[in-house]
Amino acid sequence: MKKYGYTLFLIFSFFNALSQMPLNGTHYADSLTQQLKKELPNATKAKSSFLLSEFYLRTDTAKAEQYLQQGLAHSEGNSFMQAVSLYYKALQMMAKNPELAKKMLLQSDASLKKFKTKEALLVRSMCWHSYAFRHHLRNEIKESIEIILHKAIPLAIQSGDLGFLGKNYFLLSAGFKNLGQHAKEKIYLTKAVSILKKANAPQYLAMIYQSIGENYISLGKLKEAKSNLDSMMILLKPYPQSEMWLEYYAGEALRLNTALQFDSALTVVEKGMLLAKRFKGTYAEKRILLQKFYALHSKEDFPEAKNVGLALVKDKQFMAWETNKLQIYYGLATSYEGMKNKQSAYKWLKLYSGLSDSLSNSKLKETANLLEVKYRTAENQKKIVALNAENEKAKLATKNSRLVNWLLGLASIFLLIVAFFGWLFYRNSKKLALQKDLNHQQELKDIDRQQQIKLVQVMLNAKEDEQNRLARDLHDGLGCMLAIAKLNLTDYIHEQGNNNTLELQNIVTQLDTSIGELRRISHNMMPEMLLKLGLKALLKDLCESAASAALKVDFQYLGINNNLLAQEQINIYRIIQEAITNATKHAQAQNLLLQCSQNEDVFFITVEDDGKGFDATHLDKVEGIGLNNIKSRVEYLKGKIEILSERNKRGTSINIELYVTA
Missing domain, CATH: 1.10.287 (Helix Hairpins)
Incomplete structure (x- = not known):
């Protein structure tokens, strides 16, 4: 169920892209409300109303609509504020009618062109940012990158708003990530963080730390994920009542669940749910509940997991995403199976199977x-x-x-x-x-x-x-x-x-x-434990599965660097898996030794058995997919292989040297 973590981040980014999330949300909303009570120009009141409409868009759509109408009323007779109002009307329409929202964004940009102020340039950049993000959500990544590069970023630079400029660079890096261009992704992500550290925009910087952290979780790099989530926590500490804490708790619970620390994850979930009572209808609360469901399910507390899952099923906002449905359907099926309720298990498994086949x-x-x-x-x-x-x-x-x-x-x-x-x-x-x-x-x-x-x-x-x-x-x-x-x-x-x-x-x-x-x-075909437990645990499991009453397997794992690349670990695992399979199938051995060690960037593998040997003098003429697979992977890692064995004699020794990341 963890494999959909990045999709959940994308959904979170959708709501953040539509509006800013101030870290001191209560103070921010109160100060804007007080401005509406003062004797100020209508243009100022219109701007405060629009910002309040944007603020409540995530949590209270009725209030958001109320303040939007107030802003429209205060904008009458002011051509600039009427052009700005189209942007905020588009935010309201984004979920209901995306096509109409896109037209409003373009109309707002066209109407603002005649105004040369920095505020007009910033709102135009915001229009193009939201327009590009709609393309991003629809997986039209190249179109999104073109809009950000040639529209949103130049306008943000002219406006002088470093915070929003950093946000644009962040969306640009996400686009290059989806295209697999990781070098460019790193350039623009580094640029976004550098700009936001200079700007007085901690809400954007906190959002980036959170997204980078969850991305590292999806890659299995939990140490790097914790570092970024800790950076987010440091930014949030001055604002203990900020809504952004919900996003931190969701990301931290996801990290702990991925690390199989389910009790710690539940502790974080309880903190998040306690804070969530102050906010109504946030998507972050659903993300925290999903992590609670996963932790309870993994602890085999199936009745409690079932209750949380059924609560999520009733939430229309959460179930609008097919990836969420897949997780909940399968989780409920296995929960009911654990509770010995086969009829309900069958019902949810059937729903999961139908949706899974379609995808x-x-x-x-x-x-x-x-x-x-x-x-x-x-x-x-x-x-x-x-x-x-x-x-x-x-x-x-x-x-x-x-x-x-x-x-x-x-x-x-x-x-x-x-x-x-x-x-x-x-x-x-x-x-x-x-x-x-x-x-x-x-x-x-x-x-x-x-x-x-x-x-x-x-x-x-x-x-x-x-x-x-x-x-x-x-x-x-x-x-x-x-x-x-x-x-x-x-x-x-x-x-x-x-x-x-x-x-x-x-x-x-x-x-x-x-x-x-x-x-x-x-x-065996898809060693997912590499991302969960690492190479050592997976090799140990392989040796234990190969051992039997007739075969004793000795596994030695010495001085291995834990920072090996995922592709290197997969190739090493496949080489050892093929060698052990050949030994168990053909050698008729009683004892087998697997030894793995590392010296800087050289990874050594030794596989020895006391079974019957074969003619190793002409390896280039030996037929068989297994040996060819081993040689191909060794060559891919620029390594060397030596096989010591003789026909009609006992014992075979395979020595392999591979070049890996130091």
Whole structure:
């Protein structure tokens, strides 16, 4: 259920994009209300009314509409405030009628062009920011980036508002993240944080720390996530009653749940729920409740988890998102199953299965398109390399031909005078040409090797993606079908009484075994524990699953850097998994040793067994997918592999060196 954490952040960003969230919310609203009671110009009262309308947009739509109407009344006769009012009317319409809201944003920008004040420039930047964010939510990322770069940011710079400029750079970094351009993402994210530290806009900076923290959680980098959430907490400390604390509690509870610290997560949830009583209808409260549901479910407190889940199901704002529905449907199904209520479990599992199938078909098309793009890219790279090689050969042939013709002409003129020197020069020229040819051949080999490494990388990534997709399909599709079949058969046994109970119970047992085996296969294909527990725990689990009464497995894990990249950990795990599988299947060993160690950027793997050996003198002629997979992954990590084994002798030793991030 944690895999939808980034989607929840996106939903939170939607509400924050529509309005500012002052850290001292109560004081902010009171000061604006007091201004409306004073004898001030109508333009000032109109502005205060619009800001109050924006403030209450998240929590009290009736109040928001009331202050909007007051602002419109105070704007009569003032062309500037009437143009500004279109922006605030668009904020009100964004959830009800997005298309009409977009038209209002464009009308507001067009009407404000004739005003050259900094305030007009800021409101125009706000219009384009909201317009771009609508594209961002609809996954039209390139359009969003174009609008932010060419519209919102230039206007924000002209207005001189550093706070809103930093907010624009933050949205820009999120766009490049979605496009996979992480170098640009880092540039603009760093720029956003730097600007907001200079500006007097702690509400924007707190929002960025919170979003970066939740993004690190989704990547499994909990240490970095805690650092950013702590920075957010420091900004919030002067404002103990700020609504932004709800977002902090939601993010911190998500981090603790991801770290499997469920009791600590529940403590944070209770703090958040206590503060949430002061605010009505905030989406942050639903996010905190979702973390409570997850913690209770993980602690197997199914009755309490069920109650929280049912409360979330009744909330229309929360259930408007399909990712939320998937989590709650599946969580309620497993909660009812834990409570032995098979009828209700079947009901929620059926809802989950129907929605999951619908989403899986869409994801399958996306995966197919991605693989096609990767394939075409690899093919184009090979064509480019081939054309470059042909061009180099043609150039070399032309150079050699010109050199020979020149030598022959010179020899014909000075043949009798400098015969010896001409012959000596010709011989040296031949040596030079031969050396150039050798150098060129070596360059071609290097290019070919680099291309092979890139091709292996694409193949491994595609294979890993396909394994993950197949594992999800097995777990979410076939696993659900077997679970439903088991529930139906169990109900049938209860209805039949003692008739054929023993045979049917055997069938139920077989279904349980099949479900367990299916889960083992899917988890084996998609090692999600790497993000949860790390490489060491996953390798230990692999060794324990390989051990049996006939095979003793000894696992040693020495001096390993815990900051290995996720892709490196997956490749290391796959190499060891393949080696142990080969040993258990073919060696008929009684003892097996797996030793992992690290010295700076070199990762050492040793797999030894006392089983029957094989001919290791001609590894390039050995057939088999397993060994080829090991060699491909070792080559991808620029490593070396040594296999010591002989046919008809006991014992095999595999020594591997890999280059990883230090």
